[in-house]
Amino acid sequence: MKKIILIMIITILITGCTNDINNEIIVTSLYIDNNLTCIYIVPNEKDSYVDTISSQGNNYKDMYDNLNNQASQKLYFDHLTTIIINENIKYDDLINFLNIINIKDNVNIVLAKNIPDIINKYKQLAPFTTPSTTLKSKKIKTITYKELKQNKNIYLPIITYKQDVIFVGYKKMQS
Amino acid sequence: MIEQIKKLMHNTSDLKIRTLKNNINIIYLESITNSLTISDVLIKNIINNYEHNDLKNFIPNVNTIEIQIKDTPYYLTCGFAIVIYNNKLLAIETRLYLDRSISESSGETVIRGPKDSFNENYLNNIGLIRKRIKNEELTINTYTIGKQTNTNVSIIYMNNLVDKNKLKMLEQKIKNIKIDSIIDSGYIRKSLNQEFCTFPKVLSTERPDLTCINLLKGRIAIIVENSPFALILPFSFFEFFNNPEDKYELTINSIFTKIIRFFAFIITLYTPAMYIAVTTYNKDIIPLQLLISLSGQVRMLPFSIIVEILTLVTLFEILREGDIRVPSKMGSSLSIVGGLILGDAAVSAGIASPIAVIIVAITSISSLLFSDIDFINGLRTWRYIFIFASSFLGITGIFITSIILFIHLNSLSTLKSNYFWGIK
Numbered sequence: 001m002k003k004i005i006l007i008m009i010i011t012i013l014i015t016g017c018t019n020d021i022n023n024e025i026i027v028t029s030l031y032i033d034n035n036l037t038c039i040y041i042v043p044n045e046k047d048s049y050v051d052t053i054s055s056q057g058n059n060y061k062d063m064y065d066n067l068n069n070q071a072s073q074k075l076y077f078d079h080l081t082t083i084i085i086n087e088n089i090k091y092d093d094l095i096n097f098l099n100i101i102n103i104k105d106n107v108n109i110v111l112a113k114n115i116p117d118i119i120n121k122y123k124q125l126a127p128f129t130t131p132s133t134t135l136k137s138k139k140i141k142t143i144t145y146k147e148l149k150q151n152k153n154i155y156l157p158i159i160t161y162k163q164d165v166i167f168v169g170y171k172k173m174q175s
Numbered sequence: 176m177i178e179q180i181k182k183l184m185h186n187t188s189d190l191k192i193r194t195l196k197n198n199i200n201i202i203y204l205e206s207i208t209n210s211l212t213i214s215d216v217l218i219k220n221i222i223n224n225y226e227h228n229d230l231k232n233f234i235p236n237v238n239t240i241e242i243q244i245k246d247t248p249y250y251l252t253c254g255f256a257i258v259i260y261n262n263k264l265l266a267i268e269t270r271l272y273l274d275r276s277i278s279e280s281s282g283e284t285v286i287r288g289p290k291d292s293f294n295e296n297y298l299n300n301i302g303l304i305r306k307r308i309k310n311e312e313l314t315i316n317t318y319t320i321g322k323q324t325n326t327n328v329s330i331i332y333m334n335n336l337v338d339k340n341k342l343k344m345l346e347q348k349i350k351n352i353k354i355d356s357i358i359d360s361g362y363i364r365k366s367l368n369q370e371f372c373t374f375p376k377v378l379s380t381e382r383p384d385l386t387c388i389n390l391l392k393g394r395i396a397i398i399v400e401n402s403p404f405a406l407i408l409p410f411s412f413f414e415f416f417n418n419p420e421d422k423y424e425l426t427i428n429s430i431f432t433k434i435i436r437f438f439a440f441i442i443t444l445y446t447p448a449m450y451i452a453v454t455t456y457n458k459d460i461i462p463l464q465l466l467i468s469l470s471g472q473v474r475m476l477p478f479s480i481i482v483e484i485l486t487l488v489t490l491f492e493i494l495r496e497g498d499i500r501v502p503s504k505m506g507s508s509l510s511i512v513g514g515l516i517l518g519d520a521a522v523s524a525g526i527a528s529p530i531a532v533i534i535v536a537i538t539s540i541s542s543l544l545f546s547d548i549d550f551i552n553g554l555r556t557w558r559y560i561f562i563f564a565s566s567f568l569g570i571t572g573i574f575i576t577s578i579i580l581f582i583h584l585n586s587l588s589t590l591k592s593n594y595f596w597g598i599k
Binding site: 007020021022024026028041043044045046048076078079104127128 | 454455458459463464466467468469470471472473474475476479480481563
């Protein structure tokens with residue numbers, strides 16, 4: 001009996017208690033240009049709300065660390081659906097950074113101009129609408145992180161903002 | 176002779192001695208003998224026929240045996256009166272039946288089907304079976320077990336249907352039971368279930384109709400003196416998914432009920448563990464909308480999800496135990512206080528989330544679809560094991576535990592039949 005009680009206490013102490021959902025905020029989209037910005041949801045029993053955090057740094061890793069430091073709770077990236085990147089970002093830099101943060105293969109990657117305007121627009125539409133869902137609703141083909149990793153020369157959709165989000169065309173990332 | 180009997184009975188205070196004419200003595204234990212039978216039948220006939228040398232022929236009682244002095248304690252404790260005359264000892268059955276009447280089953284109720292159930296009277300119980308199976312193939316072998324209690328244990332089977340090897344095996348097991356006392360059939364059940372197993376391998380039922388159904392399937396029933404529960408074996412794991420009423424329903428409906436029971440089995444075993452897994456380790460498998468909803472509900476909780484679930488599951492088990500033990504009149508108030516008020520208050524006080532209360536409620540209600548209490552308790556044990564496994568490893572833990580459970584159930588046998596599949 002003593003052993004069973006001991007096992008129960010140890011279990012409670014060493015299990016994934018700290019990983020459960022009440023200690024995390026859910027990131028739905030990540031925007032990368034000179035800043036690293038994420039749109040996240042703060043779940044609430046009655047009214048969940050959407051907010052953004054932005055960070056700067058010498059490199060992407062730095063920006064990511066600063067982003068985590070600024071967040072009130074642990075950032076949870078498993079429900080990240082879209083990464084919007086500046087059209088001038090280099091392919092290798094992006095892939096190295098995404099490897100560090102260990103994102104899922106099915107995340108959509110979209111190139112963009114006027115990222116701050118796009119963030120403002122999608123902050124109002126979040127959490128369920130992101131640039132990639134807008135593109136998909138217009139039947140425009142989107143590219144996943146997995147496809148990007150496999151083919152360096154793949155063409156990514158590019159969007160801009162002029163009173164509304166506009167699909168411009170497809171563009172290759174810089175090497 | 177009287178002094179000798181008194182000594183054999185350790186001068187127990189309920190031992191009564193009546194001395195009649197012609198130095199005829201009657202000795203009996205007043206606590207277990209029928210005083211009316213003693214005065215109206217026994218004393219009256221002895222007084223009228225005391226001059227006859229062969230008194231045995233003048234007592235109108237079926238069970239009248241001439242015994243030796245060393246046998247007197249056994250017959251006295253069985254409710255016999257001992258008549259001493261001409262240095263002879265005559266045991267005459269004057270048993271007082273200290274039993275309740277045949278009543279409706281309290282633990283295995285049915286809407287459609289026979290309502291009678293076994294009681295503590297051993298002969299009544301056998302009679303309830305004989306009443307249903309009027310066939311000479313119905314055979315009863317009785318053994319006396321228990322050094323202190325000398326309890327009658329009967330093995331009942333259909334001679335033409337039973338597997339003789341299994342019968343032999345069971346008889347051997349029964350004979351090998353070395354136990355001081357048997358108060359209820361649960362003692363025998365425990366002795367037959369010595370292999371480590373959380374689920375029961377023997378069905379315990381208080382329904383004579385269910386006992387007969389199983390006897391007619393070639394199974395063996397065990398009736399124990401003073402126990403209202405018959406034991407039936409061999410019984411496989413999936414047969415615990417059946418309900419006494421299934422036989423009386425339309426086939427298609429009973430199949431559908433069994434499917435529902437199977438889902439209830441999955442729900443009661445896996446739901447709390449799955450909830451812990453998806454909110455702790457495997458959040459990525461739930462849709463974003465659901466994740467936001469769950470996260471919103473648990474955000475203000477002072478405890479982690481595993482502590483919350485463990486507390487609620489344990490509280491429900493306490494409530495269930497309490498509900499079983501308290502008198503039935505108090506049971507409903509306990510349910511209202513425990514289920515409704517405590518649940519609602521815990522959510523309002525921010526100690527538990529509504530989703531956790533729903534999960535524990537669904538889990539607990541699902542387990543109550545099974546009629547065998549040992550099966551329900553087995554499910555409870557595995558539910559805790561699954562909760563701990565998912566707390567360590569999430570869905571991987573649940574998967575590993577499922578494999579362990581499957582291997583465990585597959586490795587068990589009951590009278591040389593596979594317990595899980597019921598295959599010989």
